[in-house]
Amino acid sequence: MSENxxxxxxxxxxxxxxxxxxxxxLKDCSLxxxxxxxxxxxxxxxxxxxxxIRCINRLxxxxxxxxxxxxxxLTRDVRNIEQIRSEAGMVFQQFNLFPxxxxxxxxxxxxxxxxxxxxEEAQETAMGLLNRVGIPExxxxxxxQLSGGQQQRVAIARSxxxxxxxxxxxxxxxxxxxxxxxxxxxxxxxxxxxGMTMLVVTHEMGFAxxxxxxxxxxxxxxxxxxxxxxxxxxxxxxxxxxxFLSQIL
Amino acid sequence: xTTAAGTPSDRSxxxxxxxxxxxxxxxxxxFSDLLNSLLTIVALAFVFFIARLLLRWAFVxxxxxxxxxxxxxxxxxxxxxxxxxxxxxxxxxxxxxxGVMWRLISGQFSGAARVLIAIPFVLMxxxxxxxxxxxxxxxxxxxxxxxxxxxxxxxxxxxxxAAAYLLLAYLLVMxxxxxxxxxxxxxxxxxxxxxxxGLLLSLLLAFFGITLSFPLGVLLALGRQSKLPAxxxxxxxxxxxxxxxPLISLLFMGQVMLQLFLPDGFPLVDRVLRAxxxxxxxxxxxxxxxxxxxxxxxSRGQYEAAQALGLSTYQSTMHIILPQALRAVIPVLVGQxxxxxxxxxxxxxxxxxxxxxxxRTIIANPDWLGTQPEVFAFIAVLFWIFSYSMSYASRRIEQxxxxxxx
Numbered sequence: 054m055s056e057n058x059x060x061x062x063x064x065x066x067x068x069x070x071x072x073x074x075x076x077x078x079l080k081d082c083s084l085x086x087x088x089x090x091x092x093x094x095x096x097x098x099x100x101x102x103x104x105x106i107r108c109i110n111r112l113x114x115x116x117x118x119x120x121x122x123x124x125x126x127l128t129r130d131v132r133n134i135e136q137i138r139s140e141a142g143m144v145f146q147q148f149n150l151f152p153x154x155x156x157x158x159x160x161x162x163x164x165x166x167x168x169x170x171x172x173e174e175a176q177e178t179a180m181g182l183l184n185r186v187g188i189p190e191x192x193x194x195x196x197x198q199l200s201g202g203q204q205q206r207v208a209i210a211r212s213x214x215x216x217x218x219x220x221x222x223x224x225x226x227x228x229x230x231x232x233x234x235x236x237x238x239x240x241x242x243x244x245x246x247x248g249m250t251m252l253v254v255t256h257e258m259g260f261a262x263x264x265x266x267x268x269x270x271x272x273x274x275x276x277x278x279x280x281x282x283x284x285x286x287x288x289x290x291x292x293x294x295x296x297f298l299s300q301i302l
Numbered sequence: 303x304t305t306a307a308g309t310p311s312d313r314s315x316x317x318x319x320x321x322x323x324x325x326x327x328x329x330x331x332x333f334s335d336l337l338n339s340l341l342t343i344v345a346l347a348f349v350f351f352i353a354r355l356l357l358r359w360a361f362v363x364x365x366x367x368x369x370x371x372x373x374x375x376x377x378x379x380x381x382x383x384x385x386x387x388x389x390x391x392x393x394x395x396x397x398x399x400x401g402v403m404w405r406l407i408s409g410q411f412s413g414a415a416r417v418l419i420a421i422p423f424v425l426m427x428x429x430x431x432x433x434x435x436x437x438x439x440x441x442x443x444x445x446x447x448x449x450x451x452x453x454x455x456x457x458x459x460x461x462x463x464a465a466a467y468l469l470l471a472y473l474l475v476m477x478x479x480x481x482x483x484x485x486x487x488x489x490x491x492x493x494x495x496x497x498x499x500g501l502l503l504s505l506l507l508a509f510f511g512i513t514l515s516f517p518l519g520v521l522l523a524l525g526r527q528s529k530l531p532a533x534x535x536x537x538x539x540x541x542x543x544x545x546x547x548p549l550i551s552l553l554f555m556g557q558v559m560l561q562l563f564l565p566d567g568f569p570l571v572d573r574v575l576r577a578x579x580x581x582x583x584x585x586x587x588x589x590x591x592x593x594x595x596x597x598x599x600x601s602r603g604q605y606e607a608a609q610a611l612g613l614s615t616y617q618s619t620m621h622i623i624l625p626q627a628l629r630a631v632i633p634v635l636v637g638q639x640x641x642x643x644x645x646x647x648x649x650x651x652x653x654x655x656x657x658x659x660x661x662r663t664i665i666a667n668p669d670w671l672g673t674q675p676e677v678f679a680f681i682a683v684l685f686w687i688f689s690y691s692m693s694y695a696s697r698r699i700e701q702x703x704x705x706x707x708x
Contacts, residue, residue, distance in 0.1 A: 110609075110610055111609075112606050112609060112610065135612055135614070138609060138610060138611070138612040139611075139612035141610075142610070142611075143606075143607075143610035145603060145606065145607065145610075147603050149601075149603035149604060149606060149607035150607070151604065151607070151608075151622055151626075152626065153625050153626050153629065162611070162613075162621060162622075163611035163612060163613060166613060166617045166621065167612045167613060167614075167617070195704075211611070212610075212611070215611060215612065
């Protein structure tokens with residue numbers, strides 16, 4: 054991991070292909086993400102958006118092409134996989150908090166177990182993160198006692214506790230009631246402004262327009278078009294992109 | 303908390319017809335219409351009839367003298383009377399350990415603690431107990447009180463872990479006391495397990511059957527889900543083989559065949575131990591299937607979240623998957639443990655004198671001919687007390703862990 058190789062492009066995907074049985078979910082997807090960049094991936098459902106970002110931390114295994122995260126090539130080597138996973142945080146559509154642990158325990162578990170952090174230190178970090186996402190008073194509650202928006206903010210704090218270099222968001226607001234979407238997007242926006250490298254699958258076009266550096270449009274397992282938000286919303290090139298935008302805007 | 307705005311009106315008071323009164327309850331639940339009233343009367347008559355028969359037998363006809371006369375036999379089988387002090391010592395220590403553990407784990411002297419401390423005093427009221435027995439029970443109660451008090455002053459950080467070590471140490475001491483050490487003429491001569499009997503043996507078989515089969519069962523359940531084919535196949539074959547065989551045949555196999563499988567010159571395994579091995583292996587297969595049910599109730603998202611945080615398979619199993627899976631199956635597991643406790647009576651059929659075995663020797667004694675109903679009723683009550691305690695404890699644990707709430 055030499056500095057000059059990683060400083061520029063922190064995620065490199067080259068011709069990534071993925072099959073579920075006979076169905077090809079990803080076709081030659083190539084994408085390079087720079088450090089501190091926010092990339093939003095949009096596209097119709099079933100277009101392979103989620104599969105694509107789940108390949109980046111190996112929740113799905115790609116079968117052809119290369120993925121290099123922060124200079125670490127993603128191979129079958131378990132050590133590489135674990136290293137990449139501890140550098141890339143992920144936030145899920147369904148939050149996936151651990152229901153048997155309190156909010157604080159949810160956040161401190163991985164730092165204590167994986168990073169071997171001292172319990173007190175981990176708790177201190179966790180409280181700082183809960184402050185950052187705006188719910189320090191919920192530390193001792195269980196996830197089931199929180200609203201969806203609060204749970205998703207805890208999930209973000211849980212990922213941040215591992216001090217990741219990259220955050221992957223897999224439709225983080227799709228399971229939320231409308232009035233809770235904003236509180237999560239606000240946290241994400243703050244995170245983007247703090248310089249986090251982010252890869253976000255979302256249907257929130259307002260967020261994409263405002264926060265994204267680049268937008269990726271996927272359809273049928275392919276990356277159809279990549280561009281700035283301005284380019285996208287005013288001057289989309291591809292027919293399928295235009296059709297998609299006309300349907301959702 | 304917000305409440306609906308507005309001045310209080312009659313609408314904010316529970317209507318009189320909905321209030322809870324004895325007569326109201328009776329009318330609503332037992333005599334709501336003609337059919338219901340008829341059913342209530344018939345059922346009451348039936349209950350009265352049965353209860354009268356039972357009570358008349360219990361208080362008029364039954365020859366309860368058989369119980370006090372054989373009480374020691376029922377409690378400890380053929381464990382030598384001169385060595386009985388070792389059993390009392392085990393019970394004192396149990397009292398003390400329960401006291402200490404209660405302080406360490408629960409930390410407060412609440413309802414269940416009062417029930418526990420009341421047990422020795424209630425037992426002291428049993429009319430045929432000698433003064434010596436009552437004194438021993440009193441010492442046990444004092445020991446648990448002292449244990450509880452002392453534990454409050456211990457500067458212990460990790461209370462759960464301390465309690466676990468204490469329990470392990472207690473089990474070790476208990477086994478040494480039971481089994482004895484040193485020469486035949488020494489202060490604590492060995493007592494062969496085949497002499498352990500009665501309630502003592504039933505409880506030992508059940509306790510060690512449960513505690514040994516549980517980890518084995520969890521491992522088998524995890525093995526059945528393993529990605530490694532060899533481990534998976536071994537687990538499946540083991541589970542399906544054991545579940546396809548009745549316990550009694552395993553017990554016979556244990557008595558007859560276990561020695562054949564062991565290398566030549568291996569010391570003869572005690573018969574009680576052989577029975578314990580059979581019970582443990584049997585129960586493990588069922589535990590495995592119950593735990594598998596819990597494992598399958600864990601959503602994929604939990605595994606993925608653990609993976610995404612960089613937890614290893616071992617870490618996510620220990621911290622994320624198992625705690626949730628086991629909590630989900632507490633009721634089923636306890637049900638299985640209760641049935642294991644009762645199944646230990648099958649060892650009576652391979653010549654081991656557990657509660658049932660002892661009962662059969664008592665009723666075979668010419669002095670006590672015709673006392674089967676009394677003896678069997680008594681051991682049934684003993685089984686009920688312990689089974690119900692397990693069931694009660696499990697409900698308390700469920701409440702504490704909030705099963706189904708979070």
